[in-house]
């Protein structure tokens with residue numbers, strides 16, 4: 632394909648608007664063919680000022696447009712399956728914001744539809760894999776330079792949560808990133824999840840336990856724990872300590888620059904995920920466009936999205952019961968074994 636990849640962005644909420652600007656202004660080889668949203672005013676506002684971008688209210692109109700080469704799905708997770716099935720029917724490249732779908736059963740239906748095409752078409756929006764520190768840690772693990780990976784300690788702190796954010800969303804919307812991170816770092820499946828709740832911050836909404844501790848184990852016995860704290864107040868901080876046979880690696884502390892002034896010193900803490908992972912989102916979308924222009928797809932696959940959905944289901948059950956819950960997965964289809 633000599634020309635730009637012409638992308639229809641589905642969903643004009645916060646992530647959709649962000650991706651429209653990213654594709655139009657910061658991604659080489661891409662342009663926006665349409666912005667689709669059920670609210671015509673939101674679609675028009677998101678498409679405004681973007682050359683060639685039509686404002687539509689129906690994904691099928693975007694898919695029927697011969698200009699559309701690919702779709703980026705940024706609607707709420709419960710709308711993903713319909714959009715994915717429609718885009719797979721067009722057999723075009725798809726970037727689907729996490730989650731692939733909200734549950735493993737619907738995720739498995741999407742995998743079966745993709746498998747029928749005989750090739751991968753879906754990349755799932757686990758953008759942390761494109762964070763420079765995450766990529767460096769993954770390379771260190773693969774190199775074996777520090778011996779075997781033994782444990783992973785994650786801190787995932789949000790300053791506050793939007794209205795309606797629930798206990799379940801701590802798992803499905805937030806810890807889903809650590810489920811993917813542990814699978815990415817260990818290159819293994821997660822076999823069990825346990826969730827512990829304890830003393831709760833007064834800054835959490837009624838009924839929410841915050842912070843929570845999520846414990847997981849992988850196929851070879853790597854132990855991972857996540858402090859998920861979504862009303863931490865002070866800022867947005869996502870860090871990981873990886874423990875090896877011959878060393879420990881720490882990533883995610885926004886060092887700054889360190890400032891010494893007015894009798895104080897310290898680094899900076901960013902206000903939110905959009906700032907902390909801005910470069911990762913850019914790399915993620917550039918990587919997806921580059922691959923799509925070559926007729927390929929890389930990055931987190933629909934299998935990764937399905938496995939994360941299964942981990943979330945186990946996590947929510949563990950959160951509700953206090954028990955350690957096994958993660959149940961189908962056998963991995965051949966398409967996803969390479």
Ligand code: ISE
Pocket residue numbers: 789804805806808904
């Ligand atoms: C949010 O939806 C995200 O995806 C952020 O990356 C994550 O840090 C946050 O906890 C989620 O609520």
